[in-house]
Amino acid sequence: MAPKLPIYMDNHATTPVDPRVVEAMLPFFTERFGNAASRNHSFGWTAEEAVENARAQIARLINATPKEIIFTSGATESDNLAIKGVAEMYREKGNHIITQATEHKAVLDTCKRLEKYGFEVTYLPVERDGRVNLEDLERAITPKTILITIMYANNEIGVIQPVAEIGKIAQKHGVLFHTDGVQAVGKVPVDVQRDGIHLLSISGHKIYGPKGVGALYVRRKNPRVQVAATIDGGGHERGMRSGTLNVPGIVGLGKACELCQEEMPTESVRMAALRDRLQRAIMGSLDEVYVNGSLDHRLPNNLNISFAYVEGESLLMGINDVAVSSGSACTSATLEPSYVLKALGVGEDLAHTSIRFGLGRFNTEEEVDYVAQRVVETVKRLRELSPLYDLAKEGVDLSKMSWKTD
Amino acid sequence: MAYSDKVIDHYNNPRNVGSMPKDDPKVGTGMVGAPECGDVMRLQIRVNPETQVIEDAKFKTFGCGSAIASSSLATEWVKGRTVEDALHIKNTDIVRELSLPPVKIHCSVLAEDAIKAAIGDWKRKQGADEAQASAATASAKE
Ligand SMILES: Cc1ncc(COP(=O)(O)O)c(C=O)c1O
Numbered sequence: 001m002a003p004k005l006p007i008y009m010d011n012h013a014t015t016p017v018d019p020r021v022v023e024a025m026l027p028f029f030t031e032r033f034g035n036a037a038s039r040n041h042s043f044g045w046t047a048e049e050a051v052e053n054a055r056a057q058i059a060r061l062i063n064a065t066p067k068e069i070i071f072t073s074g075a076t077e078s079d080n081l082a083i084k085g086v087a088e089m090y091r092e093k094g095n096h097i098i099t100q101a102t103e104h105k106a107v108l109d110t111c112k113r114l115e116k117y118g119f120e121v122t123y124l125p126v127e128r129d130g131r132v133n134l135e136d137l138e139r140a141i142t143p144k145t146i147l148i149t150i151m152y153a154n155n156e157i158g159v160i161q162p163v164a165e166i167g168k169i170a171q172k173h174g175v176l177f178h179t180d181g182v183q184a185v186g187k188v189p190v191d192v193q194r195d196g197i198h199l200l201s202i203s204g205h206k207i208y209g210p211k212g213v214g215a216l217y218v219r220r221k222n223p224r225v226q227v228a229a230t231i232d233g234g235g236h237e238r239g240m241r242s243g244t245l246n247v248p249g250i251v252g253l254g255k256a257c258e259l260c261q262e263e264m265p266t267e268s269v270r271m272a273a274l275r276d277r278l279q280r281a282i283m284g285s286l287d288e289v290y291v292n293g294s295l296d297h298r299l300p301n302n303l304n305i306s307f308a309y310v311e312g313e314s315l316l317m318g319i320n321d322v323a324v325s326s327g328s329a330c331t332s333a334t335l336e337p338s339y340v341l342k343a344l345g346v347g348e349d350l351a352h353t354s355i356r357f358g359l360g361r362f363n364t365e366e367e368v369d370y371v372a373q374r375v376v377e378t379v380k381r382l383r384e385l386s387p388l389y390d391l392a393k394e395g396v397d398l399s400k401m402s403w404k405t406d
Numbered sequence: 407m408a409y410s411d412k413v414i415d416h417y418n419n420p421r422n423v424g425s426m427p428k429d430d431p432k433v434g435t436g437m438v439g440a441p442e443c444g445d446v447m448r449l450q451i452r453v454n455p456e457t458q459v460i461e462d463a464k465f466k467t468f469g470c471g472s473a474i475a476s477s478s479l480a481t482e483w484v485k486g487r488t489v490e491d492a493l494h495i496k497n498t499d500i501v502r503e504l505s506l507p508p509v510k511i512h513c514s515v516l517a518e519d520a521i522k523a524a525i526g527d528w529k530r531k532q533g534a535d536e537a538q539a540s541a542a543t544a545s546a547k548e
């Protein structure tokens with residue numbers, strides 16, 4: 001059966017909202033439009049009840065308690081609030097923060113800004129498989145360290161960090177541990193108790209919920225964590241995040257978490273099967289293709305492959321009825337290839353040839369087969385066009401050639 | 407990014423893809439760019455020694471769609487021109503013809519460089535030939 005085109009396979013960028021989530025949200029735009037902070041009438045109470053229900057749904061998914069969930073406008077804000085909020089609140093204790101090279105910009109650029117204000121940040125390198133070295137991490141801790149912020153799973157390569165071990169190290173040294181859980185929550189089991197997490201960022205639109213809503217988990221016990229607000233105002237969310245609550249969005253985020261929790265056992269198996277099918281179909285038909293990042297510690301829905309000798313943007317152009325993304329410089333505004341792949345030690349030549357496939361709830365086997373076939377035929381065609389493929393076939397070592405770069 | 411129809415056409419039906427023997431004295435080869443930069447173009451020309459006319463051109467390109475289109479167009483444009491005339495092809499002409507957006511201008515620059523490099527290579531070979539030839543007899547030309 002021919003799949004319906006175009007095919008969306010870029011679910012690390014965003015996901016479609018699940019129809020069940022839309023359905024749950026709709027009444028909160030119209031008849032249940034109340035302000036959750038209105039204490040004097042039923043419109044307010046109805047909204048507040050819906051918000052508290054969502055808080056509980058989110059808490060259940062990550063094994064937290066509802067009071068530990070703070071609503072935000074998305075994970076960018078959650079990351080900012082966690083890092084800046086801890087930096088301000090624990091300034092007396094120290095000014096050192098530890099993070100790592102493959103974080104999302106929401107974390108890296110927040111850390112960079114703090115450096116301007118006198119904080120010191122250690123950007124740990126990662127191993128070839130994309131994971132941090134735990135000994136490096138422990139060695140980086142100083143008496144001035146107040147926060148470790150290391151993501152749960154990476155948005156480009158899907159690599160899952162040794163989060164529970166990081167949590168233990170943080171606890172041992174009395175340092176707070178924040179993790180950007182955007183790509184992991186709802187896809188793999190995340191448990192703030194088991195993993196020793198103090199702060200966790202969540203985004204709605206990566207888990208089949210709406211855009212513009214997210215949450216920050218802030219631990220209240222063992223230890224009680226405090227963050228200084230970055231947005232001041234009416235004192236909502238126990239003073240940590242002011243602003244009238246986005247009730248429909250919050251209801252959607254809650255419903256999305258509930259669905260992820262219910263479906264994770266079957267969905268994660270199905271994702272892994274589709275991903276493996278895609279990988280087999282591609283790697284079975286092409287030589288010189290390389291998977292970037294660990295295959296053992298990886299989200300079930302991620303595949304990131306470099307197709308040697310074929311520039312990524314030209315490949316995307318050839319599979320224009322399939323939505324995926326590339327780490328190639330030609331697709332980025334900065335004309336720099338992916339800094340994540342660079343951190344793994346992937347050569348820039350191969351970084352330019354990388355494609356990220358992000359599978360999702362609504363992808364089918366037929367779609368996977370179609371995508372694999374399109375990728376294989378396009379790579380073959382473009383290799384016929386590639387002077388590098390010619391040279392490689394002649395046995396020339398490309399890394400030993402001198403290229404005029406000016 | 408939205409591509410112009412002409413870029414898409416060259417990408418889907420690239421003209422003059424292929425290679426020529428690079429040791430052939432009538433062939434000039436230009437290879438520009440670098441794999442680390444995400445773009446490498448190889449453009450080759452075959453020149454008629456009597457008329458100085460470029461009778462054939464071939465290319466292979468590793469790069470984005472605009473880079474492929476720029477080099478494909480370059481092969482079309484150099485064919486039938488004299489070597490001196492081909493040196494007048496400017497990257498801005500390529501930008502205009504293919505409606506390249508500003509971020510893709512460097513792809514057209516690369517194509518211009520590839521033309522110049524191929525012609526330079528051919529000229530070097532002629533120089534070497536002439537040196538050899540004049541060592542034996544007097545050079546036929548000038
Ligand atoms: C790992 C990671 N962190 C943070 C974000 C930002 O999330 P949001 O779009 O909700 O601000 C994203 C999404 O791009 C992400 O993938």
Ligand code: FES
Nearest residue numbers: 330445469470513
């Ligand atoms: S080759 Fe990189 S933008 Fe064209």
